[in-house]
Amino acid sequence: MMNSLELSDEQIIEVIRTEDQRLYSEIIKRYQNKLSHYLRKFVYNPDELEDVLQVVFIKAYKNLFSFNTHKKFSSWIYKIAHNEAINHIKKNSANHQISLDKVEYQIIDKNIDLGEDFDQILLKKQIENSLSKLKLKYREPLILFFFEQKSYEEISDILRIPKNTVGTLVSRGKKMLKEKLITNKLYESK
């Protein structure tokens, strides 16, 4: 097996397709944590998450010849993960709550800029609650933009929507999230 660490995702895919399928393990290594982190926002049960993740890697492998190596592999595999997440949500309509880690919570806190009025301990719970209730249409680009650090171009490729629309959805999503948080705060203070 060649030194896969030096190769880009796209180069590895080329090798897997033509020479050495064992190199797919490198792709799994590179993307397992990233995709797991992303899918966690849609699939809340750890066992189900593992199943969905497996399906994503298997589907990606089977369809490797449909990937255009001139494009970004990460967007392509995220698109598969996104489709699987949507399928999972359709099958499991039960309302669960997103759980954010400390870094994610800080990203949202910084970007939404709610000021000093909010109790910082309560705020994390409120963000999780409000984000869970946000329509999927807005939640998806927000998650990809803030938590997965994807550019508008990449989000456009993953969600298959125009780049301009991504910008609109992220900005509206942010506004809606802020409104929800302010409404919740007012409601709780009564």
Next chain:
Amino acid sequence: MNQNNNPVEIEKKIMSEIKSGRIKLRSKYIFWAKKLGLNSVLSLSVILAILFFNLILFYMKSTDNLGYLSFGKNGFLAFLESFPYSLVIAFVLFLLVTGYLITKAEWSYKKQFKYIALTLIIVVLFAGSILASTNFSQNIEKQAFINKGPGLFFKPFLKRGIKIRGSGLAGEINEIGEDYLIINTPQGKQNLDLSQLRHKFVSSEFEKGQWIIAIGKRKDDIFMAYRIRSISNNECPMIRRGIHIFKNEIKNHY
């Protein structure tokens, strides 16, 4: 929550499935075939949308359809009766199919669909109009009516252009009587009764070989005309050609 989901486990599981051959790469030819199929169907549906729009223009230009509107609101019924519904339905259908197939194309999400749809409509209307100014449609008509060549496919759409109508009639005067005219039409000779004309009939207004268009009502084999007018040599060319088909003069005429 377990964030890493047994990373080694998942990798092991998937790689063992791959190595054992239970999970295989799908052949690149499947994806090529899919892509080729989608692009071919998309191109075909755009071409058919252009072709049908061209035929709508051709039909309206070369049949009696628009001529009935010259009688004002009285001619509207005959206009509706001779309208090329099947061509319009086919055109809209192919336009919708094209729009749907575009949404399935790899590149389509890059631009907003409303702009893609607008571009598609402009391209189809423009190309259809250009095509209508050539003699392409007339060749299709010829193939359709002599049952030869690919134009035959369009026969069900074009034959409406030379059909007998209940509230309109266009053709060549074959005989002039006191209160009737015998008219040559693609469907044979038609008796045109003038007794119910809403304007005074002067027989000297008409002569044999002249072309007329009339609105009225059909009673069995007789067409009761309410309004009638003569038409110029370049109106209703499809009906003129249709009469030659009836007379079996088709080869000489085209």
